[in-house]
Amino acid sequence: MGDTGAEEVLRAPHALDYTYTRSVGPVIGAFLTGLRQGRILGATGAGGVVTVPPTEYDPQTGERSGELVEVGPAGVVSTWAWTDHPSADQPLDRPFAWALVTLDGATTGLLHVVDAGSSDAMSSGMRVRAKFVPEADRRGHLRDIECFVPEASS
Template sequence: MSGATTEYQRTEDGCFTAPLLLTYPYSRTVGETLARFFTSLRDGRIEGTRGSDGRVYVPPAEFDPITGDPCTEWVPVGEQGTVTSWAWQSEPQPGHPLDHCFAWALIRLDGADVEMFHAVDAGTPDAIVTGSRVAVRWSAERQGGITDIACFDLIPADMDDASAAGTPDEPPAAEAPRSPANADEVLRLRQPVAVTYEWSAGPAASGHLEGLLEGRLLGRRCTSCDQVYFPPRNGVCPRCAAPLGEEVEVGPQGTITTFCIVNVPFLGQRVKIPYVAAQIVLDGADISMQHLIQECEAHEVRIGMRVEPVWKPRDEWGPSLENIQYFRPNGQADTATIRATS
C-alpha cells in the first residue's frame, strides 16, 4: 500500500483538502484449481469443474458450494454461450474491459450450468437481449487471468454452433489430459488497485495547518481536561472525547521526551543515517510530536534535551509540519522532569 498527495486546496467551508491516491499492488497466489483454469485460458481453452449436483461451474468452483468437497472433475466447455442477464454500461470507466459503451452480462457457456460474469461488445443496447448468443473474443496477449477473455461478441445466427449443430449443450471433445506438473503454470495474479480520494483534514486540524502557513504552531486546549494538543487532530480529545476548544500557540522551543537512533536504510529515506527521530513536547503543549534532531551527534541526544525548530526557507512553506526541517539543541539547560502524560 502506498499513498500520495499532490496539490492541496482550501474549500469554501475552511478545510484543507488534497487528492489522495491510494495504490495497493496486490499479487495473489491462485491455488491449484484456479492455476489450471488460468493456465488453460492463457492457452486458449476454457474448462470448468463439476459440482456434487452435477452442475458444471465456469469459472471453476474450487470447492463444491453445497457439500464443501473439493471439485476435482474437470470439464471442457465451449467458447460460445448464452446471455442469461445483462446491464448496459453507457459510460465506460477506467479499468473496464472496453473503452466504449458495452453490456455487462451473465453468460452460460455451452456445456456449463453456472454463469460467468463478463462484458459483451454489443454496440448498442438494442442489439442484446436475454438469450443472446455470444462468443469469446480472446485477448491478443494472454497472461493467465479472467482478462485473457477480452470480452464476448454477439454471434450472428448463421455462425452459431448451437443453431448449426442443434446441440447447444454438447461440449467440445475433451483435450488430452494435462501434465499435472506444468512448469509453465500460472501461479500468480496481479491485481493492482488504485483509488483516488478527497482527503480532508477537517475543520479542527485546518486551523493548525493555516497556522503552519504563517510559521505559527497552533494547538488546541481540551474543554474538559485542559490538555493542549499539538497537532489538534479531529477537534476531539482522545482521552475524554470532549471537544477541543481555544487555539493555543505553542513552542517553538520544546523538550525531547524520548528518541531513537535510526541506523537502518529504507526506501524513500531522505536523511543520511545515522539520524535521530525524537518525540518533542513543545512548550505549552501536553502531547508530544515526532520530528528529526540534527546539528548534533546522535549519541549526544538525550531525554530532557531542549530543542528549537529550524525552518525551511519561507517560499518552500506549505500547510505542513515539514515547514520545520528539523529541531536542534537550543543550548538551554535540560528539563529535569518530563510529565508522565507526554
C-alpha cells in the same frame, strides 16, 4: 559531512508495491493457465453441476469439486446490463453490456462484458462467443478474454 548541498542527502527508492506473489492453487491456476491457451475450464460437481469459473468447492454445497472440463467458448446470456459510460479500468472503452454468460457445458454464469454496439442488440437468452486477446498478449488472467461478442457477428 561537508556542506556540499542537496547532493549529500541520502536517497533510496521506495516502491509502494505488492512485493510477494500468491499461489492461485490447482483449480483457479488451471483456469488461468487454460485462458492463456484460449480454453475455458469449469469444475464438475454432484448432480451434473459444472461451475464456471471453477472453484475448489461447489459454491452451493461446499463439496470438493471433481475434474475440470472444457466449456464454451460460446454460451447464453442469462442476464445483462447496459452501460453507456465505461470507467477507465473496465474492459472496453466504448458502451458495452455486463453479462452473466452460461457457457456451453456449464451450469453457472461467468461475469464478463459483451461488445454488442448497442443495447438494442442485447437480450437475455442470446448467444455470445468469447473473443480472446492475441496469444502473445495473454498472461493467464481473466482479461485474456477481451470480451464476448454476439455469436451471429463473430
